[in-house]
Amino acid sequence: MGLMRIVVLTGGIGGAKFLVGVRAHARQIGAEVTAVVNVGDDVRMHGLQICPDLDSVMYTLGGAHDPERGWGRVGETWVVKDELAAYGVEPSWFGLGDKDTATHLVRTQMLTAGYPLSAVTAALCERWQPGIRMLPATDDRLETHVVVDVDGERKAIHFQEWWVRHRGDLPTHRFVFVGADAAKPAPGVLDAIAAADVVLLAPSNPVVSIAPILAVSALRDALAATEVPVVGVSPIIGSAPVRGMADRCLTTLGVEVSAGAVAELYGARDDDGLLTGWLVDETDAATEVPGVPTRAVPLWMSSEEATARMVADALDLAFAADGERP
Numbered sequence: 001m002g003l004m005r006i007v008v009l010t011g012g013i014g015g016a017k018f019l020v021g022v023r024a025h026a027r028q029i030g031a032e033v034t035a036v037v038n039v040g041d042d043v044r045m046h047g048l049q050i051c052p053d054l055d056s057v058m059y060t061l062g063g064a065h066d067p068e069r070g071w072g073r074v075g076e077t078w079v080v081k082d083e084l085a086a087y088g089v090e091p092s093w094f095g096l097g098d099k100d101t102a103t104h105l106v107r108t109q110m111l112t113a114g115y116p117l118s119a120v121t122a123a124l125c126e127r128w129q130p131g132i133r134m135l136p137a138t139d140d141r142l143e144t145h146v147v148v149d150v151d152g153e154r155k156a157i158h159f160q161e162w163w164v165r166h167r168g169d170l171p172t173h174r175f176v177f178v179g180a181d182a183a184k185p186a187p188g189v190l191d192a193i194a195a196a197d198v199v200l201l202a203p204s205n206p207v208v209s210i211a212p213i214l215a216v217s218a219l220r221d222a223l224a225a226t227e228v229p230v231v232g233v234s235p236i237i238g239s240a241p242v243r244g245m246a247d248r249c250l251t252t253l254g255v256e257v258s259a260g261a262v263a264e265l266y267g268a269r270d271d272d273g274l275l276t277g278w279l280v281d282e283t284d285a286a287t288e289v290p291g292v293p294t295r296a297v298p299l300w301m302s303s304e305e306a307t308a309r310m311v312a313d314a315l316d317l318a319f320a321a322d323g324e325r326p
């Protein structure tokens with residue numbers, strides 16, 4: 001019996017919370033975890049490169065996140081934000097905390113010096129010791145933009161402007177992953193997938209957290225080609241997202257807000273999709289996905305223990321068919 005290697009595709013705050021459970025279960029069974037993290041939310045503001053999903057994972061696993069707000073640092077102060085506002089500098093709708101800003105300063109300085117984002121992330125993690133390996137999906141520019149109508153004009157705005165400034169509350173037509181066509185997986189990502197015993201899709205937003213990762217074609221191809229189980233955890237319980245904006249995003253795509261519809265979006269491996277298993281909440285026990293075995297368990301990430309149990313259930317489902325666990 002070797003050391004089990006788990007790869008998790010993740011983004012957003014739900015994804016960070018899920019990883020806390022993955023890490024806990026991995027410690028119990030002696031597994032090694034690599035998180036492949038969405039970078040589509042990344043944005044440059046006030047000259048600083050901000051990576052919300054990488055930071056959510058890093059701060060959450062480092063025990064330094066604000067559990068109330070969901071994003072950013074606990075015990076944050078806002079002097080820089082207030083000072084920027086006093087200068088009348090835009091964007092005033094995006095909050096950069098003082099502690100958080102230090103992270104962006106270090107990151108931007110390293111990027112400017114020529115280090116790739118993956119190396120910068122590893123350097124930042126030396127401080128936070130997340131206990132798992134964190135890889136950005138790509139070191140290349142990949143940004144999620146949203147095609148909307150604003151003041152009678154159709155245009156594409158950055159995901160952060162759509163979500164934070166407008167709360168997603170604009171006529172929304174589609175999501176575009178700028179740069180995805182040319183983006184290559186970050187160093188380590190393809191190797192991690194090739195060495196994985198199982199791949200988990202976190203209960204993150206399928207449209208703006210997981211889809212931008214899968215938009216890196218070599219990464220998606222590697223997942224489609226793998227012979228190990230790929231199990232997703234539903235971000236939808238009943239007809240609502242566990243948190244965040246997945247409902248708005250799915251509606252934009254014309255996809256029903258349900259656990260089954262999200263699974264069909266990822267698709268069954270036997271039908272050119274990704275999934276070999278799909279974990280849903282007990283309330284969605286009736287979910288049927290063509291070609292994908294499902295299992296219903298409590299999916300509320302109410303504690304580290306509850307989340308670790310979900311992860312154990314996901315692994316049980318992953319290895320249910322052949323019964324061979326590494």
Ligand SMILES: O=c1nc2n(C[C@H](O)[C@H](O)[C@H](O)CO)c3cc(O)ccc3cc-2c(=O)[nH]1
Nearest residue numbers: 012013041051052055071093094095096164
């Ligand atoms: O709702 C907000 N979310 C903010 N977020 C969260 C972020 O917009 C989203 O929750 C994630 O991109 C979704 O994954 C930030 C995240 C950061 O890493 C840094 C700064 C911010 C600032 C805001 C903000 O002002 N308002």
